[in-house]
Amino acid sequence: MKLNKNALSSKKGVLLKNTVMLYIMQFSTYLLSFIVVPYETRVLGPTYYGKLGVATAIMVYFQLVIDFGFLLSATEDVSRNREDRGKVSRILTAVTIDKIFLTIGSVIVLLVLCQILPSWREDRTFYLLFLIATAVNSMIPDYLYRGLEQMTAITVRTVAIKTFFTVMIVLLLKQPEQYCIIPILNIIGNTAALLGVYLHLYRQMNIRFVKCRAREIWDSFRRSSTFFYSRIATSVYTASNTVILSIISAGSSIGYYTLADKLVTTAKNGLSPISDSMYPYMTKNKDFKLVWKILKIFMPIIIGGCAVVFVFARPLCEIVFGAGYGDAAPVLRAMLPVVIVILPSYILGFPTLSAMGLSKYANYSVVFGSALHVFNLLVLYFTDNMNMVTLGALVSIAEIAILLFRIIVIWKNRALLHVEQED
Structure with missing residues (x-):
């Protein structure tokens, strides 16, 4: 049965509100990064900023392990059971217990790796502090707010904590040797955010930790495994490049690559709220026409912006991040295609394919x-062409390939796009 216009309009209103909240959260990251990153690059210098980049890249893997795909699987579960607060509480409890076990395993693995790898050993305290900050951040149940399509509360808390972190970095970080201050402040900020969110869930939304059967905990873990494989695979062509550079290279090149990757990641984060808010909406409403409308609006803007950055990459890096960072421009240019294809890839991924009943193809x-990407890495290695620019180019190739894969799947199953919207 078709949705009447008023019902669909109301649902789009909720979608718009949550998209705006996600954008505020992401824009705060974008804005505050452009305050703190130039400060960090100037205080730390390319070498110490490279250490920060390596730690951040390593934590991507542990973040993925601890999150284990719950951002997608649990969001969908909460969205389908949003009217049943008891069920939502059991989802929260099961996911949290799963994450605690995954955190314990991650700490053990990191300590072993720091003992085995000489290049990690001297910074093991730095890495451990980053892992603690990552684990605390992973415990924040943003999947719950996304599934309930109530992003306002978590957005306010997140923006407040990020503002605190930015101010404290500027006040406390004065020497390169003080780089451990960064994860320590992350731990403090993330802990405050976590406590604030749980207090809001308990007092305002009547959602709390409850008794949960072992079967529910296992089912939650098992259901997320498919999404985990997809997300861990993503790190092969993102964070792995920084780790590889830390092994084959040294000094400033890691800092240059980290900076370019940071800029591209910031652009990706600026676009992800659109698809993040569309995911629960599309799961329930199958509003495929909205996909094409969004792409028509945003793609000309994105392409035009990338063209400007491509032309002025070197002066942009030097003006924003300091005179010593102009050499990051070639890497930035090599990675710009990622920014061009990422929005259609995001939207045609889980929001569209899940609504079509084809979510496995997004994975x-x-x-x-x-x-x-692994094949291309081997080609670079055996032809002795592996450097920061070629690694950046491989990221663009991987993202383009993913988008083409999704387009082909949708085209082959285009009959599903004409399924009537149902209540």
């Missing part, structure tokens, strides 16, 4: 892109 596309 398959990432595995395909990761496999292609």
